[in-house]
Structures are given as C-alpha cells and as structure tokens.
Amino acid sequence: VRTAHVERGTLWKFIRTVGRVEYDETRLAHVHPRAPGWSETLELRAEGEPVKRGQQLAELYAPDILSAQVDFLLAQDRPQSQRRVSADKARNILRLLDVPDDIIRDIERSGEPRNRIPVRAPIDGIVTQMMARDGMYVTPSSEMFTIADLSRVWVMVDVFEHQIDWLSTGLSAEITVPARPGQSWDGKVD
Numbered sequence: 102v103r104t105a106h107v108e109r110g111t112l113w114k115f116i117r118t119v120g121r122v123e124y125d126e127t128r129l130a131h132v133h134p135r136a137p138g139w140s141e142t143l144e145l146r147a148e149g150e151p152v153k154r155g156q157q158l159a160e161l162y163a164p165d166i167l168s169a170q171v172d173f174l175l176a177q178d179r180p181q182s183q184r185r186v187s188a189d190k191a192r193n194i195l196r197l198l199d200v201p202d203d204i205i206r207d208i209e210r211s212g213e214p215r216n217r218i219p220v221r222a223p224i225d226g227i228v229t230q231m232m233a234r235d236g237m238y239v240t241p242s243s244e245m246f247t248i249a250d251l252s253r254v255w256v257m258v259d260v261f262e263h264q265i266d267w268l269s270t271g272l273s274a275e276i277t278v279p280a281r282p283g284q285s286w287d288g289k290v291d
C-alpha cells in the first residue's frame with residue numbers, strides 16, 4: 102500500500118510499444134520514361150544514393166522522342182502555311198514526352214536534335230529502388246527508379262487491442278531508437 106498527498110494534475114495513459122520506421126508513402130516518386138527506348142549513361146550505381154531534384158539519373162535514347170524533336174525543328178523552320186504541326190504544339194509534345202525545358206531551348210537554339218534525353222530526379226530524396234541498368238530497354242510501364250523523400254517518415258507501431266481506445270488522431274508521440282541513445286523525436290498520431 103502506498104500513500105501520497107492529494108494534488109491536482111493530469112492522468113496520463115502511457116503506451117510503450119515497438120514500431121518500425123518506414124517511408125512516408127505520400128512522399129515517394131516513381132520515375133518512368135514517357136516513351137519506349139534504351140537507358141544509357143546511368144549516373145547511379147546503387148540503391149541508397151541520395152539525389153537532388155533535377156539531378157540527372159540517366160539518359161534515354163527513344164526513337165519517338167527523337168522524331169518529336171525533328172517535328173519541332175521542322176515547325177521552327179517552315180512558314181506557318183507549310184507546317185504540319187504548329188511550333189507550340191510541337192513544343193508541348195516534347196514536354197509531354199518529359200523533355201526538360203532547358204533541353205527544348207537548347208534544341209531550338211542549336212537547330213539539332215539530341216539522341217539522348219536526360220532522365221532527372223523529380224524530388225530530393227534517397228533512391229530506394231533502381232530497376233534500370235545501362236543498355237536496358239524500358240517502356241512507359243517500366244519503373245526505372247523509386248525515390249523516397251525522407252524529410253518526413255512514418256513510424257508504424259503495434260498497439261494492444263485494449264489500448265486502442267486510448268488513442269486519437271493528433272495525440273503526441275515520442276520516438277526513441279536504440280541506435281541513437283538519449284535522442285528522441287516528437288510525432289503525432291495519424
């Protein structure tokens with residue numbers, strides 16, 4: 102039997118449990134080519150490499166993109182009445198094929214199509230899956246890379262059934278990991 106003086110305070114229901122750190126699935130980017138072709142000049146060598154938004158991951162040789170570049174250049178050179186496609190339409194086709202704007206300007210300035218088009222990272226993050234290899238044939242259904250933004254992560258925890266009623270959205274959570282003794286992170290229940 103313990104005795105104590107009466108005092109005002111908050112009664113806490115504290116849940117201590119285990120969990121695992123996972124990627125925030127809303128912060129994943131899947132990189133697919135917009136046209137079938139061959140992956141060349143791969144800049145990455147392994148999964149786990151950090152990348153920055155706009156960083157070149159590989160180059161793609163795709164006949165459809167090369168053909169669209171030729172149409173774009175022809176639309177630039179011919180008078181309006183002789184054009185099969187307007188210059189703006191041809192530029193938009195290149196954009197839909199995921200040709201970066203700086204490459205389109207370079208093609209327009211030089212008057213020469215480029216055999217290879219860069220494949221760039223859409224977000225900052227870590228490469229979690231790398232399916233593309235040098236010389237590999239890829240199609241729009243081929244996932245070349247998966248990139249995870251680790252600026253925010255999920256911690257998936259296991260809670261006993263009798264403790265579920267203690268939880269509600271927005272409650273604070275404190276996370277510690279054995280790899281970083283003495284350090285903790287604050288989170289929110291989602």
